Amino acid sequence: MTTCPMCSKWDDEPKQRIMELEHCYVTLNSDQFFPGYCFVFTKNHVTELFLLDASTRGAVIEEVNRVAAALYAAFKPAKINYELLGNMVPHMHWHVVPRFTSDPLWPRPIWSEPHAPVILTGEETAARINLIRSSLLP
Numbered sequence: 319m320t321t322c323p324m325c326s327k328w329d330d331e332p333k334q335r336i337m338e339l340e341h342c343y344v345t346l347n348s349d350q351f352f353p354g355y356c357f358v359f360t361k362n363h364v365t366e367l368f369l370l371d372a373s374t375r376g377a378v379i380e381e382v383n384r385v386a387a388a389l390y391a392a393f394k395p396a397k398i399n400y401e402l403l404g405n406m407v408p409h410m411h412w413h414v415v416p417r418f419t420s421d422p423l424w425p426r427p428i429w430s431e432p433h434a435p436v437i438l439t440g441e442e443t444a445a446r447i448n449l450i451r452s453s454l455l456p
Contacts, residue, residue: 324409359411388453
């Protein structure tokens with residue numbers, strides 16, 4: 319039996335944690351080539367939106383929206399990108415990515431070409447998480 323990396327991500331990467339919401343967890347991507355790049359993933363293992371009941375599906379979408387709004391407030395990007403794929407990791411998770419006209423891949427998708435990862439120091443990671451968290455708080 320294969321283990322799902324998203325099911326354990328919250329526990330495996332405590333320094334990347336931003337916030338626990340009702341249905342989802344929010345973490346900072348360790349590669350900050352795109353500043354503010356976050357993951358929003360369901361607490362429960364599920365692969366498709368249509369597998370959720372309508373109420374939960376709506377609540378999950380609202381949580382993704384809440385994270386996007388927080389990233390927009392915190393970073394003032396030109397656009398927010400949302401990716402919900404699951405081909406490689408079949409656990410519902412969004413890549414929520416602030417995009418700037420100044421980023422080297424603009425306006426192409428974030429996976430259009432390889433890039434060297436930008437890994438923040440512990441202090442930089444904590445500061446970025448606090449910035450996003452402060453925008454997420456009610």
